[in-house]
Amino acid sequence: MTNRAAGVWGIGSYVPEKILSNFDLEKxxxxxxxxxxxRTGIQERRLAAPEQATSDLAYYAADKALADAGVKAEELDLIIVATSSPDHLFPATAALLQERLGAKKAGGFDLSVACSGYIYALAVAAQFVATGLHEKVLVVGAETLSRIVNFEDRGTAILFGDGAGAMVIGPVEAGYGLMGHHLGLDGSGAELLSLPAGGSREPLSEEVLKNKRQYVDMNGKEVYKFAVNIMGDATLKVLETTGLTPEDIDLYVPHQANYRIIEASAKRFNFPMEKVLINIHKYGNVSTATIPLAIDEAYQEGRIKDGDNLLLVAFGGGLSWAASLLRWGGRPEK
Ligand SMILES: CC(C)(COP(=O)(O)OP(=O)(O)OC[C@H]1O[C@@H](n2cnc3c(N)ncnc32)[C@H](O)[C@@H]1OP(=O)(O)O)[C@@H](O)C(=O)NCCC(=O)NCCS
Structure with missing residues (x-):
């Protein structure tokens, strides 16, 4: 067993073309x-085309990440798709993606921890690389939340959008990559944010459809209170584990759920807002995809340089939370 550093070899993202603005929602x-x-900072969000499902969005993001990494799909060892809106309960979205990419030797699975899923998936990928079991792991966050949101419910319809982000994770130079994680769950809050029906607890039925139980159900106020505290607590845990201080953080990458939640958690550590990645105004909450989407945009804009410390933090249904310290760079020459 080795214990290697695992980090980002390549990154990519994709959002569907169709925009749903706040003005559209007014109608x-x-x-x-x-x-x-x-109340949220959101101005517009993207909607998948009728023929697109989560694996399609995942494919476009993954294709870009592979190109950026200089890795062929056939070289992938493992595919992890973090999602809250899979194509099906089974087969795994990872299987559909594997087929479409032609990633012939890859194993894979979906990972379900709601909006905290991408950071969980990064932590899982890092373990496979660190032990030496795998060399190249594709980690995707992809969502078509528009399919599980009730567009007659103003409490949730305004918040969510569709999109995908992906990274290829592999061994990197020591001192770079995923340096520490903090993962948490509190199932006592499971009912505060859930998709009640469509699983084994409440299989689809006429009753379910009549009561719209196949859509996201949320207690916004309670989730808000939880989020403001846990984003800060999880950030603190990762700073402690990695021995870093808030001043060492170059970019703060919070889950994009509500601008006010982001602002409150940044304030707790005096992170100046210029160091906080924000794209919620354009995409809304894209669950597992918010973190890779935000990092990819910053990367494309040249805002991330080798050696930068990125602090990733998310919360979501479960209730769940996760944070991670990613030191950018250290990938082998292409
Ligand atoms: C959902 C959320 C934006 C609501 O904002 P809020 O400031 O808490 O608003 P409230 O629920 O207190 O509602 C305030 C008022 O606005 C109304 N309101 C709620 N949604 C509205 C909407 N979309 N448009 C207009 N008015 C709305 C309410 O009915 C209420 O009216 P009242 O004062 O007459 O009763 C906020 O609670 C939130 O972001 N929560 C976290 C949700 C989240 O992040 N979920 C995903 C987790 S991954």
Whole structure:
């Protein structure tokens, strides 16, 4: 067994073309652009085309990440798809992606920890690489949340969007990569944010459809309170594990659920807002995809340089939370 550093070899993302603006939503539910913008920071979100499902969005993001890494799909050892809106309960979205990519020798699975899923998936991938079991792991966060949101419910319809982000994780130079993680769950809050029906507890039925139990159900106020505290607590845990201070963090990468939650958690550590990655105004909450989408955008804009410390933090249904310290760079020459 080895214990190697695992980090990012390549990154990519994809959002569907169709934009649903706050003004569009004004025509669908009793809401206003002003309310949504001031309460959440969201101005618009993307919607998958009718023929697109989560594995399609995942494919486009993965293809870009592989190209960026200089890795062929056939070289992949493992595919992890973090998602809250898989194509099916089974087969795994990872299997559909594996076939479409032509990743012939890869194993794979879906990982379900709601919006905390991407950071969990990175932690899992890092373990496989660290032990030497795998060399090249594709980690995707992909969502078509528009299929599980009730567009008649203003409490949730305004928040969510579709998109995908992906990274190829492999061995990197010592001192770079995924340096530490903190993963948490509190199932006592399971009912605060859930997709009640469609699983074994409440299989689909006419009753389910009539009561719209196949859509996201959320207690926004309670989730908000939980989020503000846990984002800070999880950040603190990762700073402690890695021996870093808030001043050592170059970029803070919070889950994009609500601008006010992001601002409150950044304030706790005096992270200046210029160091906080924010794209919630364009995409809303894309669950597992928010973190890789935000990092990819910053990377494309040249905002990330080798050696930068990125602090990733997310929360979501479960209730769940996760944070990770990613030191950018150290990947082998292509
Ligand atoms: C959902 C959320 C934006 C609501 O914002 P809020 O400031 O808590 O708003 P409240 O629920 O207190 O509602 C305030 C008022 O606005 C109304 N309101 C709620 N949604 C509205 C909407 N979309 N448009 C207009 N008015 C709305 C409420 O009915 C309430 O009216 P009242 O005062 O007359 O009763 C906020 O609670 C939130 O972001 N929670 C976290 C959700 C989250 O992150 N989920 C994903 C986790 S991964």
């Amino acid at each position: 669908m539910v009793d809401t206003s652009d002003e309310w949504i913008t001031t």
